[in-house]
Amino acid sequence: MMKIDNATNIITKLSEELDTTLSQVNKVTGEIGLSTGRLIEVSQNILPQVKETLNSSLSHHEDFIKQSLSNHETTMPRFSQEHNNKDKLDKLKEDFLVRMSAMGLAAIYACILSCEKNRSFKNDELFQSDSEYIYGILIATTSVNLVSINIKDGNETSCSSSEFTNEQI
Incomplete structure (x- = not known):
């Protein structure tokens, strides 16, 4: 009977350890879910800001290029077959x-x-x-x-x- 009691105790102890581990896994899973939710929220807030910054930067560069080309056209003569200087x-x-x-x-x-x-x-x-x-x-x-x-x-x-x-x- 001692062997049965000993086996029962081992099984009970293992069951308790498994319950503890399962509780910890459930807790970590919940924390991961919360972190994922926060990460999604942050990325949804950041993406419009990044897009706005990129658009602003591109607009600035486009304006700069247009101005440079405009200055280039007024300072550099254009050569073509029609313009025979x-x-x-x-x-x-x-x-x-x-x-x-x-x-x-x-x-x-x-x-x-x-x-x-x-x-x-x-x-x-x-x-x-x-x-x-x-x-x-x-x-x-x-x-x-x-x-x-x-x-x-x-x-x-x-x-x-x-x-x-x-x-x-």
């Missing part, structure tokens, strides 16, 4: 070429050949690891209307017009 265009081309790197000159030369031959070139094959730099050169040159490029499939570049000649490069 030869002296200013020649000066711009000269300044552009003097400041251009050897890789940049190669990109302009590739663009001139593309225009002359009416063929495209694969930027990453021609310039390999420097292809992103070359895209930057071509975009900069395009932005001042010294060349006109088209890029297909993110890699194939063709030039439809150029203010530069082979001799200038």
